[in-house]
Structures are given as C-alpha cells and as structure tokens.
Amino acid sequence: MATPKLTTLELRIMEAVWKLGPCSVREIQEAFPATRRPAYTTVQTTVYRLESKKTLRRTKKISNAHIFEAVLSPQAARGRLIDDLLSLFGGGPSLLMAHMIESGKLTKEDIAEAEEVLAKFEQKGKSK
Amino acid sequence: MATPKLTTLELRIMEAVWKLGPCSVREIQEAFPATRRPAYTTVQTTVYRLESKKTLRRTKKISNAHIFEAVLSPQAARGRLIDDLLSLFGGGPSLLMAHMIESGKLTKEDIAEAEEVLAKFEQKGKSK
DNA sequence: GCCGTCCTACTATATACATAGTAGATTCCA
C-alpha cells in the first residue's frame, strides 16, 4: 500500500514520535505544547488509528504501557504531502514555484539556496 | 474572514467554475470526466456548501436554473493551499524545496525557470 | 394545455475526524 493520507492531528503525532523515538502515548501527549494539548484519550485514539494505518506499531511493553514506534518515515510522509499538493498544481513544481514567487513567498535568496542544495545533492549522487 | 479551507471535491468544483466562468450546476457536473463523475445532486450539495462558505455566489437565473460564479480567486485558493503546506515545513520554502530536490521532483531546469519568473516578476513590480 | 425533462430544495446515510469519557486491569509505593 502507498503512503497513507494523514490528518493534521495524525501528522502532529507522527512528528512527535519521529522526534522522540519509540515512546508511550503519555510521552506523545506531553510533547504537545501545554496550551493546545489534547486529552490523553484523544491522543490514544489517534495513536490507535495510526496503528491500524500501519504508520505506527507497538514494539514492547514497559510495565503496563505500550511503546510505539514509527513505521512510516518522515521522508515518505512529507513526500506524500508534497505529491498531493503538486497534483493540484498540474503535477510538476513549475506552477507551484510560480505561485510562491507571485505571492512573495519565494525570494532570490531561497532560489540561490535551492541551487546549492541541488549542487550538493547531485555531487553526492555522483560519488555514490 | 480568511480564505476558507476547501476539500478535494470543493476544490475541483471551484476549478470547474474558474475554467467555465459563471455557470450552472449541470455545467459543473459535466465538466468532470465521464468516469469519476459525481451525481448531479452531489455536485449540487457541494455547490451549496461553497455558497455558504462564500466562495461561490448566485448571480442570476436562466429559465429555472441558478447561475453561479466564483467569489474566491484561484490565486487566493492556491495561496491558502501553499500556506497550509508551508506551515508543515517550518513556514518557509527552504525545507519544502530541499525535500523536492531530494526526491528528484525539483530539477536544475525548474530552478532556472523559477529564476526567470522571479526576474520578470521583479521587473513588473518595479515599473509599477 | 399536457407531459416529459430539468432544476431546486430538502433529506438521508455512511464514513472519517477530533474530541473525550468510562470501566476495569495493572503497577507501584508507602
């Protein structure tokens, strides 16, 4: 199955797990800023949903608590987000970039930076 | 109110209206490819929802059919989509671009094109 | 002027998401 679509809360939870590594529901909940922290059971329910979507899995039990770890990588999840957006912009990056330029979100500096990243990336690919 | 969040179907309908100009529910429905064409009433319900979100409005009646036109511009709608994605990538375009480069979605040619677009855009801004 | 077609307005339903509460088991510490 392809990378599943994640909702906002699901994504935030995945981000917590990516950051924390294998962890419990409680730890995930506490990774949220104290303001805007969902109830324990809200996090728990969503973790269960992510489990059934196979993006998280239980690895072991510490005392009576399950420990969860990410199955889905951040790269794959973010790739999916980007693909979804690109598909709304004709599939390629051109229209997306043009829109960002015209709304002032993409500057000369950003483009220069991208060039550097690309250069480094190509070099890495070559040496491999 | 800020640009409202649109769902996939809502966005497809907006795209049809942007392309067709002021039009009826029937015309919107028929703008969908014959395969994957939702029922007339599905389109109708969603058009009504877009009306209550103020992204569409009725302009007139042709015989007994209402004619709808877009209130929300494609630029605004797409800007909102981009902002939503960017906020998941730290707010700025750098991370997004880096991800696209590393997954091979953003090439040297795309960046060169972006530079041209940016140059043209800046020139236009200056002359104004 | 009537009948079929089309449109509107309303209603219905299934799914999913975000949210959170409850009951009961387990663990741990005093």
Add this chain to the structure above:
DNA sequence: TGGAATCTACTATGTATATAGTAGGACGGC
C-alpha cells in the same frame, strides 16, 4: 497490602465530508 496513579480497551458525540435520493415546481415542445 491496599490505595492512588496510570494505562488499556471500549464507547460516545459533534462536526464535516462525500455521496445520493425524493418531492415538487417550472419550462418547453408538440
């Protein structure tokens, strides 16, 4: 060893989305 804390599994609810059906009115051709 017993009570407080914590965790699990299950349940509940409100909202949104996607989907489409129905009843009834209006139009238009014949």
